[in-house]
Amino acid sequence: MKKLTTLLILLVVTSGFCQPPNLDLNQFPLSTYLEAENNFPGGKILNSDYYTVSDDLGLLSFIIKDSDIADIDIVARYVYYKKDSLILELINEWDVANHNKKINNKKDLEFRKNMLSFYLRVEKAMIASMGEGTVEGNIPLEINDSTAYYKSTVWNLENTFVKLSITMSNNYNKQTEEFPIHKFVVSMRATNITDRPTYKTKQLIKRDRKEIPNIEHPIVSGKDPIYMGCEKSVDKGVCLRNSVRKRILKELEVENVVIENATLKVGFRVEIDGSIAPFERDIKSNNKQLQTIALQTIIGLPKMIPAYSKKMDQNVTAGNIFYLVIKDGKIANLE
Template sequence: MKIKMLGILLISQFCYSQNIIQTDIQGKKLNDFIQFENKLGSKVVKTDEEYISFEPVLQPVIFERKEKEIPNLRVFYKAYKTDSVIAEILYEWDVYNFDKGENVKKPISFNKAMIKKYEELISEVSKKYGKSTQRGDLKKLELINSDDGLERSDEWNVNNSLNINSDIILSEYYEKNGMVTTTPTHKIRLYVKNERKEDDVNALGKEKIDLYTIEFLKFLEKLKTSDFAGARDLLSEKIASSTTDDMLKNLAENIHFDKQIDIFMTGFQLVNDGSQYPMVQFKYKEDVSPPKEMITVLFEDNGKIIGIKPMKRLE
């Protein structure tokens, strides 16, 4: 779902292997992997649009690692909303991430380097979990220039929760046939998935949700009457002094004070510095589901507001 951002956003020790990928993800939290990527010197990849997921996982956090002969690696981390435990990691080497051209072709040396990388990945995972279930192979290099392309996929069902699967697609074939265009493809993907059933019990707890709701309603009342000093008293010390009257006025312009609000979703949300805060997402009572407008509010544990973000769904 595409969301337009409005108003303002106020805002352990982890053992890891030196391998290309991390497969020991069960029970590990998102912040552990953020620290790991920071140690590697990875670059955070920011997107222009934000997407709200109605699945039990947060929007992915994306990092980029440098490569020499093949596209830079992008790592996508998805975490469960309730406790920030990792749900899925996607490792992706894809030319299209860096060149959106319709007919991007690469020399045979590049394709061989991609095959070598894929074989390294398969070897790394197989040493730990045994032989994969394999489909296709990478022996016939001449297929790269055909409409079939050169493809292989592998899968490891480690246990009831942990699943690893990978694939590589290499093709230099380009064809336009009416409205259908077949374009060259050069990509490797490897997914590490930690699947689990989400409990119906809310991680925040009723007592905390009640506290956060009361504090937000107090904030709205101050905002409605332009009592900006009183509104700032309800903000976290981390943001209160830097929140200006103009910022609060702008926020007030994007809130419908004449409408009642309901709780739409609760959980935890990660911010840019890797910190995680309790989150309550409000919708207007008259709005249907999925709502057209929402207000996401982040809190400190004591109920002080650390972030507010009104959003509108783009039709």
């Protein structure tokens, strides 16, 4: 498949890709972009707390595991017109999970330098591709544990408005509701779409931030999230995987679906509050009935005790990908 601009920055940095100044987000249909997302590990976000500013706009979000920076995920968001799937805006966000405002999510100097170094590579590649843009803010020459800064660069191309920004802060003040933030964003908005509603606000999507309470007494002895009933297990990760396998098989019985032999790939993320976010692309099987019921089962999983990082001294998200093998109607790969 021809290499696409689905993730402009990844292509620029990793492949030496140079985007001409007439970048057109709708050169390819939305379906082709979404198909390209399958080239990256992760999956569609099913329970996003973001929404669009208008009913005639749709929003699709994907999470992409980034191996370049530890503890960072890329979230790709597509804002499109529901009428004909024309893309209005494509947003790629590198961000530390910090939606829980009760968490003082500070990062160490090594992390901050690594994230900045990657951002500077992106910035350099974009300037090489599109020329010098309009700059606001700056990055200090010396970076330490407490340095806070913001910088953005915008390019007005023939068909697209492009913005690159970075926000870094380790400041925490609960009284003033100032919280640590480490993220950078690349957004591309189509400017050549005609006969469509105009939006006065520059922000096409908004977030309904849900306050998530900390676990009062988090388990600090291991990195794995804990499934209910696995609290006393020696290997809580094994207990979690086996419990989910059994739950899926039980759901097959409830639905009166008989499957003698099949293999299922299971993927989901345990959020910082213990809720479950399925990796839809990673829930796959050669048996479509099993795949459908497995997705429903994962969506309905109960909250778990989230994973805990002793290094960060806080709860963290944790991904799980494993297999369920059914032979002769029974689970064949219990650990």
